Amino acid sequence: xxxxxxxxxxxxxxSLPTGSGLGxxxxxxxxxxxxxxxxxxxxxTTDSLIHAVLYLEQILTTGGGWQDQVGGLVGxxxxxxxxxxxxxxxxxxxxxxxxxxxxxxxxxxxxVYTGKTRLARNLLQDVVRSWYSRLPAMVQNAxxxxxxSEECAGACSDGSLSRLGACLDRSWQQKKLMAxxxxxxxxxxxxxxLRPLVLGQSLAGAGGGGFLYLLTREPLQQEAVLQILxxxxxxxDFSVHSVQxxxxxxxxxSPT
Numbered sequence: 001x002x003x004x005x006x007x008x009x010x011x012x013x014x015s016l017p018t019g020s021g022l023g024x025x026x027x028x029x030x031x032x033x034x035x036x037x038x039x040x041x042x043x044x045t046t047d048s049l050i051h052a053v054l055y056l057e058q059i060l061t062t063g064g065g066w067q068d069q070v071g072g073l074v075g076x077x078x079x080x081x082x083x084x085x086x087x088x089x090x091x092x093x094x095x096x097x098x099x100x101x102x103x104x105x106x107x108x109x110x111x112v113y114t115g116k117t118r119l120a121r122n123l124l125q126d127v128v129r130s131w132y133s134r135l136p137a138m139v140q141n142a143x144x145x146x147x148x149s150e151e152c153a154g155a156c157s158d159g160s161l162s163r164l165g166a167c168l169d170r171s172w173q174q175k176k177l178m179a180x181x182x183x184x185x186x187x188x189x190x191x192x193x194l195r196p197l198v199l200g201q202s203l204a205g206a207g208g209g210g211f212l213y214l215l216t217r218e219p220l221q222q223e224a225v226l227q228i229l230x231x232x233x234x235x236x237d238f239s240v241h242s243v244q245x246x247x248x249x250x251x252x253x254s255p256t
Contacts, residue, residue: 008036019117021205023068025060029053030069034252046073046249050090075249077102079153093153101159106244107219108161108199112229115237116184116209124206127179141177148174165199165215172202182207186235193232197221213243 001007012032016024030053037044044052053069070080070092077095082088097105130138148170155163176183182203190212191201197216204211214225226240 004040008039010035017113017117017210019210020113021203021207021210023071023205026053026057026066026068027072029056029060030073030250031252034250038252038254047090047092049073049250050092051088054088054090073250075247076245077156079149095153095157097156098159101156101161102245104161104219105164106242108216108221109243110214110216110222110225111204111241111243112190112194112212112214112225113239113241114184114187114190114203114209114212115235116187124179127206130178137177141174145171145174145178161215162199168200168202168213168215172207175202175207179207184209187212189232190229190235190238193228194225197224197228 010032012028014024014028016022018024030049033049033052033056034044050069050073054066057066067080067090070078070090074092074094077097079093079095081091081093083091131142148167152164152167152171155167187203187209194201194214197214197218199215199217201212201214203209204213216225218224222240222242229235229238229240
């Protein structure tokens with residue numbers, strides 16, 4: 001009120017459904033914070049936005065993925081890490097895959113909207129309780145998740161679609177161990193009928209629905225995937241989408 005004589009009214013929107021598993025809440029939070037900083041004359045870096053979203057997610061108590069803003073705010077293919085210490089410090093490494101790999105990745109990667117939305121809070125509460133109890137299977141699985149993420153980063157850097165597909169399959173098995181019950185029956189049916197077409201597949205986010213991402217064996221398989229799902233009874237509403245990799249990250253523009 002002292003500096004500008006009023007407050008800031010914000011309008012946000014997304015074409016993605018609630019509970020998509022694609023990290024929308026964290027990515028929108030990053031965009032909103034960047035807009036507020038911009039219109040109030042404050043400077044920021046992508047790194048500061050990432051950490052501001054960490055704080056904002058805790059205030060909102062949504063239970064959303066606190067790493068999702070890394071994927072949305074930083075362009076290209078990247079891996080995010082944090083050391084086991086406080087205050088939490090997110091370190092982002094941009095990977096440099098071969099250019100032909102990025103082209104091939106866009107031709108082989110598909111998103112399938114399963115029609116089954118989910119909210120992360122319900123799944124993650126059980127995950128956190130299991131972690132606090134230090135169940136040996138849970139601790140070991142968490143360690144394997146980290147190792148698989150590093151293997152995934154290595155597969156991208158080396159330009160290996162087959163290794164990347166194996167990482168996706170492994171990640172989904174690890175997610176199911178982390179959050180039992182996160183695989184709806186209709187999603188299981190989808191994954192089973194699509195198995196011959198894919199190198200690997202997994203549900204985005206914490207599981208439970210939203211989007212299924214596929215790495216297909218052959219390029220440009222959107223119509224083939226759609227046909228198989230159309231021929232499978234009992235799946236309900238779904239849609240199949242192609243993917244483009246954003247190489248630039250967040251960009252804030254102002255009206256002229």
